[in-house]
Amino acid sequence: MTGVREPQQERSRTTRRRLIEAALDSFGERGWHGVTVAGIAERAGVSRGAAQHHFPAREDLVVAAVDLLGQSQIDELRAQAADLPSGASRIERVVEMVLNLYTGPLFRAALQLWSVAATDDALRDVLVPLEARVGREAHRVTVELLGVDESRAGVRELVQATLDLGRGLGLANLLTDDTRRRRQIVREWARTLELRLADSR
Amino acid sequence: MTGVREPQQERSRTTRRRLIEAALDSFGERGWHGVTVAGIAERAGVSRGAAQHHFPAREDLVVAAVDLLGQSQIDELRAQAADLPSGASRIERVVEMVLNLYTGPLFRAALQLWSVAATDDALRDVLVPLEARVGREAHRVTVELLGVDESRAGVRELVQATLDLGRGLGLANLLTDDTRRRRQIVREWARTLELRLADSR
Structure with missing residues (x-):
């Protein structure tokens, strides 16, 4: 039995993954309004029937896409964590990771969805709880990476501010390449966090 | 002559202003794709011909709208500046103003335009230089309000980070009311800036 079922399950997972990735590319490039499940199926090289089996509506693709998106960001953070130095230079590396x-x-795609959700209640109802969960997890990983004690006064807010700053810098990088300016902000923000978090580590 | 020309000029200015405000409302509520110059004219209670005289294309309305949007934010900051206390509590008030x-x-409307510009080169070419100008002016006003010396190392980056954090918090407030969380971030960031800017004032 297992020999028969496993490849099927794997095929199904691959199909699902390809559809989600095609959806993210499509949302990012053409926005919500330019995208249909049928169009995403074609892009993913998947039959329309199979696509609709996995994702009956665009909203279902959004749930899966935001989940994948959030999870890959968290995974990326964790993967980089292995190479982090200890000591003071650790904060600068973590700040760099978070602010990039x-x-x-992925952020481009998310922004397309957010801007539509701002004027579309159905999409907003789907996105808000998802974003809250992804946001909480990003927060937790950042606390871990910084190695700070969140029960100390002000630490939670400074970690939140770092993630909010990251989103603001994402916005600033949307229409132009903001890498150089961001690099200087990273350095200064790291110095600031070192100062404020010195006794929370 | 003046008696005849002035009311005409004034009428023209009023028409223009009403069109821009209707455009901002429309972009914010329905997004770029849901909006036409004709629709905006109707919303503003202006004839289609008059609307097209002032703004031949949606892009022209965007230029005017972003200009108005940026300028009203700067004006708002300056208006509030008159009531600012001196001393340490000044920083907390300025941080509160900038992070709100x-x-x-207005930010909702801008976000709709940005997200479209991310996938539309013509709109991006219009927006980028405008945003750069508005951003520079917001930066200059913030430096003035804080009363800091920007030639000191790190000051420019901390002011930039404050404005980028503000945009990130705008994003966090897009789909839910984030006021309570933002208030705590305001308090903590104000404390941090006081510490970092203490010798730059």
Whole structure:
């Protein structure tokens, strides 16, 4: 039995993954309004029937996409964590990672969804609880990476501010390449966090 | 002559202003794709011909709208500046002003435009230089309000980070009311800036 079922399950997972990735590319490039499940199926090289089996509506693809998106950001953070130095230079590396988190194509896709959700209640109802969960996890990983004690006064807010700053820098990088300016902000923000978090580590 | 020309000029200015405000409301509520110059004219209670005289294309309305949007934010900051206390509590008030700057309907409208511009080169070419100018002015006003010396090392980056954090908080406030969480971030960031800017004032 297992020999028959496993490849099927794996095929199904691959199909699902390809559809989600095609959806993210499509949302990022053409926005919510330019995208249909049928169009995403074609892009993914998957039959329309199979696509609709996995994702009956665009909203279902959004749930899966935001989940994948959030999870890959968290995974990326964790993967980089292995190479982190200890000591003071650790904070600068973590700040760099977090402030670069929202400058890629995944953030572009998310922004397209957010801007539509701002005027579309159905999409907003789907996105808000998802974003809250992804946000909480990003927060927890950042606390871990910084190695700070969140029960100390002010630590939670400074970690939140770092993630919010990251999203703001993602916005600033949307229409132009903001890498150089961001690099200087990373350095200064790291210095600031070192100062404020010195006795929370 | 003046008696005849002035009311005409004034009428023209009023028409223009009403069109821009209707455009901002429309972009914010329905997004770029849901909006036409004709629709905006109707919303503003202006004839289609008059609307097209002032703004031949949606892009022209965007230029005017972003200009108005940026300028009203700067004006708002300056208006509040008159009531600022001196001393340490000044920084907390300024931080509060800047971090609340991007939580209103104007930011919503701007975000709709940005997200479209991310996939539309013509709109991006219009927006980028405008945003750069508005950003520079917001930066200059913030430096003035804080009363800091920007030639000191790190000051420029901390002011930039404050504005980028404001935009990130605007994003966090897009789909839910983030006021309570933002208030705590304001308090903590104000404390941090006081510490970092203490010898730059």
